[in-house]
Amino acid sequence: MAAGLAAKIYSFLPENNRFERIWLLAMTDFKVRYNASMLGMFWAFVYPLVRILIYYVVFSFFFSKEIPNYGFYIFSGIILWMYFQESTKKGLNVIKSKRYLLENISFNKLDVYYASILTSQIGFFVNLFVLIVLLTLFGLTPSWRIIYYPLFILNLMILSLGVSLILSTVKVYLKDITQLWDLVLLLMFWINPIFFAKQKIFNMFPALLYANPLAGIIINSRDVLMYGKEPDWFLVGYNFVYAFALLGVGLLLFNKFYYKAIEKV
Amino acid sequence: MDEDVVIKFENVSKTFKIRDKVNGSLPHKLWSFVSGQNVRKIEALKNVSLEIKKGEFVGIVGANGSGKSTMIHLMTGGYKPDPGGKSSIKGSFIRLSLGLGFNGQLTAKENVYLNGSVMGLKISEINEKFDDIIEFAELKKFVNTKIKYFSRGMRARLAFAVAVHAEADIILMDEFFGGVGDERFKKRSEEIFAKAIVSGRTIVHVSHNLSTIKEYADRVILLHEGDCRGIGTTDEILDLYKRTIKVDRLSIEED
Numbered sequence: 001m002a003a004g005l006a007a008k009i010y011s012f013l014p015e016n017n018r019f020e021r022i023w024l025l026a027m028t029d030f031k032v033r034y035n036a037s038m039l040g041m042f043w044a045f046v047y048p049l050v051r052i053l054i055y056y057v058v059f060s061f062f063f064s065k066e067i068p069n070y071g072f073y074i075f076s077g078i079i080l081w082m083y084f085q086e087s088t089k090k091g092l093n094v095i096k097s098k099r100y101l102l103e104n105i106s107f108n109k110l111d112v113y114y115a116s117i118l119t120s121q122i123g124f125f126v127n128l129f130v131l132i133v134l135l136t137l138f139g140l141t142p143s144w145r146i147i148y149y150p151l152f153i154l155n156l157m158i159l160s161l162g163v164s165l166i167l168s169t170v171k172v173y174l175k176d177i178t179q180l181w182d183l184v185l186l187l188m189f190w191i192n193p194i195f196f197a198k199q200k201i202f203n204m205f206p207a208l209l210y211a212n213p214l215a216g217i218i219i220n221s222r223d224v225l226m227y228g229k230e231p232d233w234f235l236v237g238y239n240f241v242y243a244f245a246l247l248g249v250g251l252l253l254f255n256k257f258y259y260k261a262i263e264k265v
Numbered sequence: 266m267d268e269d270v271v272i273k274f275e276n277v278s279k280t281f282k283i284r285d286k287v288n289g290s291l292p293h294k295l296w297s298f299v300s301g302q303n304v305r306k307i308e309a310l311k312n313v314s315l316e317i318k319k320g321e322f323v324g325i326v327g328a329n330g331s332g333k334s335t336m337i338h339l340m341t342g343g344y345k346p347d348p349g350g351k352s353s354i355k356g357s358f359i360r361l362s363l364g365l366g367f368n369g370q371l372t373a374k375e376n377v378y379l380n381g382s383v384m385g386l387k388i389s390e391i392n393e394k395f396d397d398i399i400e401f402a403e404l405k406k407f408v409n410t411k412i413k414y415f416s417r418g419m420r421a422r423l424a425f426a427v428a429v430h431a432e433a434d435i436i437l438m439d440e441f442f443g444g445v446g447d448e449r450f451k452k453r454s455e456e457i458f459a460k461a462i463v464s465g466r467t468i469v470h471v472s473h474n475l476s477t478i479k480e481y482a483d484r485v486i487l488l489h490e491g492d493c494r495g496i497g498t499t500d501e502i503l504d505l506y507k508r509t510i511k512v513d514r515l516s517i518e519e520d
Binding site for chain 2: 017020021024025028031032100101103104105106107111259260
């Protein structure tokens with residue numbers, strides 16, 4: 001098993017072009033996405049900002065007394081959410097959208113999944129950049145603890161990859177998974193601590209915090225970024241284990257059912 | 266697997282289940298959905314075993330619907346054989362077919378880099394080969410044009426150019442050359458065939474174009490209604506092919 005892992009890492013080294021390939025796949029995807037419109041990449045900035053603004057205006061009626069800097073509170077949660085949403089939806093569809101490559105050329109099928117995660121990552125970093133700039137402008141410059149932030153990005157990547165693989169496999173047998181997942185995402189959007197303060201809901205229903213693999217990431221990343229607090233290390237560990245578990249399941253399922261997936265499209 | 270063997274089929278069969286659309290009233294539709302009445306089995310390929318060695322040029326001929334494309338898909342791993350069968354392929358491969366293989370929204374240049382990279386070439390290597398590829402495909406004026414504007418012939422030439430320069434171990438051609446290039450292009454393609462064989466590349470060529478098969482194939486596989494009717498030298502098989510068609514035609518006439 002160690003040999004297998006070593007071989008995997010080896011395949012990512014620059015002599016083999018694997019990383020280049022994944023990067024190219026991700027970049028071209030990103031380009032295509034914004035090709036269709038005139039303003040192109042401008043929308044990558046505008047859409048999240050407008051969304052946050054609307055939520056802020058609507059919700060500050062209810063929560064601004066309890067949560068200071070409510071706008072940033074939402075912003076820091078929503079960028080993670082949008083990454084998760086986008087990468088899982090993309091992952092669900094990636095076999096269909098990359099069929100012209102998968103069908104005709106021999107390469108490691110997982111690469112298209114890595115690439116779809118990476119594409120969403122690009123959008124995420126754009127949003128993160130805007131967030132950090134705004135925080136600084138408003139006098140909320142992140143503390144040194146921001147060095148912990150990459151941990152959460154990594155956690156989210158692993159989680160998204162695992163979920164994408166699982167969903168793709170389910171899609172083979174359940175065509176409606178796309179619509180179903182939309183519903184699940186809708187539900188998750190409101191259960192996650194993007195808008196409300198964690199104390200209330202999670203003290204009442206701690207299960208919600210632990211069943212949801214995303215909640216802890218949002219809370220901890222926000223603590224680190226906005227409040228300069230130490231993250232809850234137990235929660236960090238828990239979320240990582242959760243993400244890895246999902247990834248493991250995803251990889252197993254994918255290896256078994258890939259043939260059916262590409263055939264049935 | 267024997268050192269030299271690059272593609273191997275062991276008792277490979279492929280059956281498809283298709284569900285036809287039901288015309289009729291709603292109760293009728295519901296009933297056939299539940300009872301599975303309108304599900305058909307198509308036996309695309311029946312129990313084929315073969316071995317293709319490195320460097321061979323193998324032709325696959327047969328009437329339409331005989332299972333040629335299915336065979337290619339089974340080789341690439343696009344389809345999995347029915348239980349009991351095993352298909353294996355060794356080495357990097359590219360399948361050329363009438364389908365796109367390209368993303369229409371991207372330019373020729375972007376597609377060349379993308380396909381080349383997916384095929385295992387490093388970006389530096391693609392940089393070196395890029396001009397050769399474009400020149401071979403005779404598309405110098407269209408490097409930065411989106412593929413969606415290309416004619417079918419242009420796309421085919423580009424696909425072939427990339428395949429050849431990317432140095433895949435195995436090239437699978439799925440009825441690829443139907444009327445694609447002018448005489449000059451056809452000639453250059455044939456030069457490529459000759460070179461490829463010399464350099465040890467394996468080529469599997471599904472075609473109705475019997476003259477290419479006659480000229481280059483080491484061996485030919487004849488398929489008929491999913492059965493492998495024979496694998497042998499070009500002359501043997503082409504003879505058998507013609508006889509098979511004649512028999513069919515006779516039986517139609519007798520009706």
